Amino acid sequence: MGGRCFAVLCVVLASLGGVAADAAAVAVQELRRGFSAAHDGSNSQFEPVLSDPAGVFALGFLRVNATMLDLAVLHLPSSFPLWRAIPDRPAQWFARASLSFDGDLVLTDRAANKVLWSAGAAGDRVVLLSTSNLQIQSGSSPGVVWQSFDRPSETIVQGQNLTSAAALYTSDRRFAMRLGTNYFGLYIEPPPSSSGGVAVAMYWKHTALEAKAQIVAGGGPTYVRVEPDGYLAMYQKEGPPADVLPFDTFNHGVKAIRRMTLEADGNLRAYYWDRNGSRWVLDYTAITDPCDLPSTCGAYAVCVPPSGRCACLANATDGSGCAAVSGGGEGGGGGGLCGRTGGEVGGLYWEVRRQRVEPANKELLPFEHSPSAADCEARCARNCSCWGSVYNNGTGYCYFMDYPAQMMVAADERKVGYFKVRSLEEAGSGGGGGGRVAGVKVALLAVGVTVLAAAAAFGAYRVWKKRCRAAADASRQVGADDDGLSPGPYKNLGSFSSVELSSSFRG
Known part of the structure; x- marks a missing residue:
């Protein structure tokens, strides 16, 4: 002993x-x-x-x-x-x-x-x-x-069952992995300060193919397990799995300790321990496009594929994220979004409109047919739990978000977005809220004057830039989805003329 x-x-x-x-x-x-x-x-x-x-x-x-x-x-x-x-x-x-x-x-x-x-x-x-x-x-x-x-935290290991009674969370609890009846998904978690005003947002989903075994309603909970042959299997009962999600080493005979981890960036990855190399070897990555990760750009930002560069929906930033977030857009303040807009006394939010954007996770969002972008916007505006909507002029689909705008990507001119942003008065703590809102109005008015003065010059600049871009090397082209983004993190997205605030902010 x-x-x-x-x-x-x-x-x-x-x-x-x-x-x-x-x-x-x-x-x-x-x-x-x-x-x-x-x-x-x-x-x-x-x-x-x-x-x-x-x-x-x-x-x-x-x-x-x-x-x-x-x-x-x-x-x-x-x-x-x-x-x-x-x-x-x-x-x-x-x-x-x-x-x-x-x-x-x-x-x-x-x-x-x-x-x-x-x-x-x-x-x-x-x-x-x-x-x-x-x-x-x-x-x-x-x-x-x-x-x-x-009671897992961020990781499950080989042979460990993850059931619908548990979940994987990143250590900061920003993201989670949960099981449904016949699927598992990745979610953006509401911040603790949201007080029920923000819903969870699914940003990735894998549904069981049920090729070898059927999932029976009422037949018991489902669970997933990392198997030694290099795959994640979904079961309802022991026997043939209802679904197999293969890793890179699927059936390659690699015998090692395996784990699957929900990492800090919100991505789900699998690894095996290489005893000879003394390291964890990456074996699977759920999300390969950076614009499909909620951590790439954050709230009130737009991701430009394929580079993953970020731009703000509206205002300039201090480099740490879009200015709207500091106004409580990412869960600041509790309750729903009922009440007047931020330009009015006691208002709860401002309104931001943006063209050429769409949700990267639109297949996972609720949607309705709508006759126009104005009708789509109106449906969200009068819904106390709606944080934003995006209308597709090509299909007539109106997508709704019950969480602050995230996972937005650059799109074509048919896509029109409408977003609610918590006002500084609602999100701030203590007194002085009205002064902060007034300060925002003055700042926006100043921006408006500046934009009007520069509009003609900026329009000419865009024409010149498009011509230069057409002749540039293909590796340096941004394309129509970029809409004129300059290199670097968190630039203003395209022309100010395509960003419109509510009428109450225009004096």
Whole structure:
């Protein structure tokens, strides 16, 4: 037994060279009632507490974002967290924290005398399996009373079932992966400050083909699982899968640890561990076009394919994003969008109109047939939960968004967009809201005067630029979808003449 423990400690120390020997010494293979381990902030990144039998995985205190403390299960050879507790109110890395087990596994900030996270279970021991599954087990039936495989964070590993009862979230909870009855999708999550005024927005969807097995209504929940042969399978019951999403190594005989992670940019990627190269090898990417990712340009911006360059729907920016976002457009303020426009006293939003744009995820949006762009706009304007609409003059379809405008891409002249933007008065905290709205009106008036003075010169410039563009090298052409974007991040989109604010802002 002593030799086995020594081998485990050697693996831990070799994989995490900065971990002190006394911290590694407490990495055991089972936690019993009465166990407690104090966090030692002097260690650099990770303090192991519990190890799996082979010493490949460890549970311990993890340092995240340079300053914060979390509880995590690490893949030791790569130092990659396969599971994280992600407390709602995390503590600082140097906090006096401890991990204890007395039936329930609890992470505590001792200085503040508060529980940071708990499993909410009652068992007799805690073990970490060779699959990386952290379990609280009981001597009586059922044997497993809690397991990390049922409570994933950003990642699922080979052999782990992800059911509709759980979801994958990015660590900042901006994006999520969830299962439906016969599909799974990626979603933009409403910010905590939205107070119900913003809906979740699906931006990617994969529907089961049901070629080998049918999904039966009422036949039980569906689940997905990363399989060792290099694919993600969807099941309703064990047997032939209802759907197979192949990775690059599908049936290539690669035998390795596999994982699928919802990453910080909102993309879903799969990897396998290359033991010879000692690295995670990318094996699948759900979204390959940058304009199809909500993180590429953010809210109130337009992405120009194929380059992925960004432009604002309306105002100029400070370089960190479109100016509308700082006015609360990305969830600031709660409730619906009922009330007067921002140009009026007590108004809730401004209105922005933009041509040549459309949602990248329009196939996932609700739509109706509409006789005109004006009718499409009116339907959204009188809908308290509608944040924007886009009308296609070619098809007559009117698409609706119940979240602040995101995933917008440059399109042809047939597409016309109408968007609501939270006013500064509604989004701001404390007093002075009316002054901020008045300031916005004055600023917009000044912009309008400037635009009128420069309109003729700008029109001539556009004609000249189009002629130059037609003769330029093909690799430097932007095309009709660009509408005259200058290189660089977050430029104003095209001509000011195609951006129209509500009449209340035009004095």
